[in-house]
Amino acid sequence: MRMSGAARLMEILPADVVAIVEALSTSGHAAVQLQAQVRQLLRLPDPPIRDPRLTKVTATLREGQMGREVMAALVHLSPTRFSHWFVEQTGVPLRSYVKWLRLTQALQHMAQGGRLTEAAHAAGFSDSAHFSRTFRMLLGIDPSSALAEVGLQAS
Structure with a gap:
C-alpha cells in the first residue's frame, strides 16, 4: 500500500x-x-482512513473476479476513473495488483502440496510457463529455484 x-x-x-x-x-x-x-x-x-470501497474490491479480486469494468461497477465508478482511484488507493495499477495476487495464490497452493502446474491453473495462469515467467519477472528467480532454496532452509 x-x-x-x-x-x-x-x-x-x-x-x-x-x-x-x-x-x-x-x-x-x-x-x-x-x-x-x-x-x-x-x-x-x-x-489516512482507508476507503471502504477498497475492501470490497480486494475481496472480490480474491474471489477470482478480475475485470476492470466489473470492479468499476462494483464501486460505482467509470472504468477510467476506477483505474485512477485504484492507483490512488494502493499505489499500483490494477493489472500489477492482480499479477501479485495470482502469484501469491499460486504460492499458497504450492505450499499446501500442490504441483506447479496445478498451482498455476488454480491461480488463473494459462500454464506453468506463464506462471514461471511472471514469478521470475516479479521476484528475479524461477519458482523451482525458490522452492529448492526453501527446501534447503527447512532441513
Whole structure:
C-alpha cells in the first residue's frame, strides 16, 4: 500500500525502543492494536482512513473476479476513473495488483502440496510457463529455484 508523504529519517530514542520491544513481547494484542501502539510511541500521525470501497474490491479480486469494468461497477465508478482511484488507493495499477495476487495464490497452493502446474491453473495462469515467467519477472528467480532454496532452509 502507498505511504503518504516522502520517506524521511527519524530519530528513535533508546527509551522508545525499549517501550516498543515491551509492547511486542506482550501477547494478546491484535496486530491493529500493536500498530497503533507503535505509532503512538514513535509519535507518528495516524494513517489516512482507508476507503471502504477498497475492501470490497480486494475481496472480490480474491474471489477470482478480475475485470476492470466489473470492479468499476462494483464501486460505482467509470472504468477510467476506477483505474485512477485504484492507483490512488494502493499505489499500483490494477493489472500489477492482480499479477501479485495470482502469484501469491499460486504460492499458497504450492505450499499446501500442490504441483506447479496445478498451482498455476488454480491461480488463473494459462500454464506453468506463464506462471514461471511472471514469478521470475516479479521476484528475479524461477519458482523451482525458490522452492529448492526453501527446501534447503527447512532441513
